[in-house]
Structure formats: C-alpha cells, structure tokens
Amino acid sequence: MTIKKRSLTLLGAAALSLSLSGCGVFDYLIYKPDIPQGNYMEDQQVEKLRIDMTKEQVEYVLGRPVLRDSFSDNTWYYIYHYKSGRDASIIHKELIIDFDGDILVEVKGDYDLSEEFNTPLEESKLPGLNIPEGEPLVPEQRPQAEPLVEEKQTQPKALSEKGQE
Numbered sequence: 001m002t003i004k005k006r007s008l009t010l011l012g013a014a015a016l017s018l019s020l021s022g023c024g025v026f027d028y029l030i031y032k033p034d035i036p037q038g039n040y041m042e043d044q045q046v047e048k049l050r051i052d053m054t055k056e057q058v059e060y061v062l063g064r065p066v067l068r069d070s071f072s073d074n075t076w077y078y079i080y081h082y083k084s085g086r087d088a089s090i091i092h093k094e095l096i097i098d099f100d101g102d103i104l105v106e107v108k109g110d111y112d113l114s115e116e117f118n119t120p121l122e123e124s125k126l127p128g129l130n131i132p133e134g135e136p137l138v139p140e141q142r143p144q145a146e147p148l149v150e151e152k153q154t155q156p157k158a159l160s161e162k163g164q165e
Contacts, residue, residue: 032085038066039078046095047114050121053104057121058097074099
C-alpha cells in the first residue's frame, strides 16, 4: 500500500509541476498592454533647445517636466519609461535641464543636442528657402486663356422652356 501511495504522490507532484510550467508555454496568447510613462520627446524637440532660453521657451518646446526639484526650481527632469507588453523590453530616457535663475544653462541626458545649442536663440539663424533674393515668385502662366473643359448647361428643361416663351 505504501508503494501505491508514494507512486500516486509522485505522479500528482509531476502532474502539478507540468501544469504550472505549462502556463509559460501559452504566455504569448495572453494580451499584455504596452506601458508608456512620462514625457515622450522626439529628437527634433530637443534639437530646438538653445542656451540662454527662458523657462517659458523651454516649456513651450518640450512641455511640462515630469519632475521639478522641490528645493529649487532651477532643475527640471524629463523622464520617459516604456515597457513593451509583448517582449517586456524596457526603454528608459532622461533629460535634465539646469537653469540659472530664468536662463537655460546646461542640458544633460540621453538625447543628442544640436550643433547650434551653444549659439543663443537671438543669434541663431532660422532655416530658409534656397531662393535668391530679389526674384519674385510668380506662378506659371498657361499660354492659352480659353478654358480646358467646356461647361455644360445645368438648368433643368422646364426652366429653359419657360425662358423661351
């Protein structure tokens, strides 16, 4: 009898361990949402930053920071954390902005700054078109002044008959 009980106990333990490990096999069938948290920023937004910008200008370009230093309002933290539901991969990016009073002094973090970051905003040039100055932009003219499509008469027959009377 004891052999029978032992074999049933071992068989039950083996069945239980197989059923618990089987959950991992069907894990891909379970929906898990992606979890984004914090400030998502494009590289183009960070490239717009220039030294000597005011806090209002930085907030206009990047949005409100996730965290401001509680002891002094001169350090802003932009943090982005993303966890994929499918493969549980994690993306974590930080951008730390330091001000001196109301003026942007330093930017640190995981984003690349533009080459013109150290050029103040007033001195930097705006991107423009490659059109020589002095030549006006004139739309191209068609050589013929007559319409390309002839219009058809759109009045109903009843109105056209009354007009003839």
